[in-house]
Amino acid sequence: MTSEESALPHFINIYMSIILAHNLSKFYPVAVKEPGIKGTLSHFFRRTYRQIKAVRDVSFEITPGEVVGFLGPNGAGKTTTLKMLTGLVHPTSGNVRVAGYVPFRRQEEFLRKVTLVMGQKQQLLWDLPAMDSLKINAAVYGISDHEFMLRVGELTEMLSLEGKLNQAVRKLSLGERMKAELLAALLHRPQVLFLDEPTLGLDVNAQVGVRDFLRQYNQRYQATVLLTSHYMADITALCERVIMIHQGALMYDGSLDGLLERFAPYREVHVELAHEISKEKLKFYGDVKTVEGRSACFIVEQEKLTRTVSRILSDLEVVDLQVNEPPVEEVIGRVFQAGVV
Numbered sequence: 200m201t202s203e204e205s206a207l208p209h210f211i212n213i214y215m216s217i218i219l220a221h222n223l224s225k226f227y228p229v230a231v232k233e234p235g236i237k238g239t240l241s242h243f244f245r246r247t248y249r250q251i252k253a254v255r256d257v258s259f260e261i262t263p264g265e266v267v268g269f270l271g272p273n274g275a276g277k278t279t280t281l282k283m284l285t286g287l288v289h290p291t292s293g294n295v296r297v298a299g300y301v302p303f304r305r306q307e308e309f310l311r312k313v314t315l316v317m318g319q320k321q322q323l324l325w326d327l328p329a330m331d332s333l334k335i336n337a338a339v340y341g342i343s344d345h346e347f348m349l350r351v352g353e354l355t356e357m358l359s360l361e362g363k364l365n366q367a368v369r370k371l372s373l374g375e376r377m378k379a380e381l382l383a384a385l386l387h388r389p390q391v392l393f394l395d396e397p398t399l400g401l402d403v404n405a406q407v408g409v410r411d412f413l414r415q416y417n418q419r420y421q422a423t424v425l426l427t428s429h430y431m432a433d434i435t436a437l438c439e440r441v442i443m444i445h446q447g448a449l450m451y452d453g454s455l456d457g458l459l460e461r462f463a464p465y466r467e468v469h470v471e472l473a474h475e476i477s478k479e480k481l482k483f484y485g486d487v488k489t490v491e492g493r494s495a496c497f498i499v500e501q502e503k504l505t506r507t508v509s510r511i512l513s514d515l516e517v518v519d520l521q522v523n524e525p526p527v528e529e530v531i532g533r534v535f536q537a538g539v540v
């Protein structure tokens with residue numbers, strides 16, 4: 200019996216969680232070669248390997264209908280985790296269940312319940328109209344003609360893809376292609392969506408389109424979504440909860456607000472002054488992030504906020520003042536740099 204087939208710890212309720220990872224690890228063996236001819240020769244006769252610990256003891260549970268952001272810097276182990284959750288990669292150790300199934304067995308019932316969309320890979324055939332690929336998908340999943348037309352009609356409308364499915368995929372814009380990919384990935388009405396960078400490379404309008412669609416789809420079908428994205432706007436627009444990994448290990452699992460609260464106990468104070476003032480003089484009031492003409496931005500610790508703002512208002516000729524939360528990108532960037540929670 201493999202580790203995945205062994206019983207899960209009793210405290211884990213597989214009926215409550217639609218996605219469940221328990222102490223999930225994946226180590227990739229990679230051959231190590233010494234430089235030079237000698238190295239090449241000895242590599243040929245006797246290979247030595249080292250382990251890349253892509254994912255280490257990661258545990259989390261996701262309940263049906265949640266939309267969860269999965270964050271981490273490059274190489275953190277996000278794609279490897281998604282591959283284990285969809286059964287494309289066999290875990291080195293740990294347990295995983297998705298919709299009650301052990302993913303790597305790739306049972307038909309399991310495959311009907313999940314989908315994996317990777318922004319940098321496409322399933323639609325390049326030279327054919329998307330509709331042709333959709334018909335193949337419909338045949339694979341045994342979707343009747345009537346149901347096929349209904350689903351395609353509905354998704355086409357939700358994705359604003361009217362008139363696009365009969366053009367060769369290579370003639371579509373990047374945004375339209377991504378939307379058509381989503382349509383193909385959702386034709387079988389999966390309950391669980393694993394989305395790896397679904398807005399990668401898209402322009403802002405197309406990003407917003409995909410985001411709006413995902414929100415609508417989640418609400419309409421109560422689908423569960425685990426989403427990775429380098430665009431924080433995707434995460435803030437869609438996810439109340441985020442899971443963060445770094446160097447393969449879990450760093451944070453909780454609300455997005457909680458993450459910002461925990462890692463950004465400061466605010467940005469933007470002021471518009473009546474006259475230009477030198478950066479040197481402004482430094483008296485706090486860390487100066489930027490100064491451009493009469494506008495300045497200060498970074499102020501939360502507990503000093505009231506004092507600092509009242510001092511700025513009483514000392515300086517202020518035309519406008521705003522207190523903002525720091526941009527999520529910056530906070531996440533600082534968390535990744537800090538490395539350890």
Ligand SMILES: Nc1ncnc2c1ncn2[C@@H]1O[C@H](COP(=O)(O)OP(=O)(O)OP(=O)(O)O)[C@@H](O)[C@H]1O
Binds near residue numbers: 251272275
């Ligand atoms: N098939 C493989 N063989 C060896 N090492 C691998 C393999 N796949 C991934 N890795 C390594 O495992 C680590 C995690 O990779 P993974 O692709 O899961 O990260 P990621 O968080 O998705 O990164 P990114 O945001 O850059 O896509 C990296 O160090 C990567 O080089």
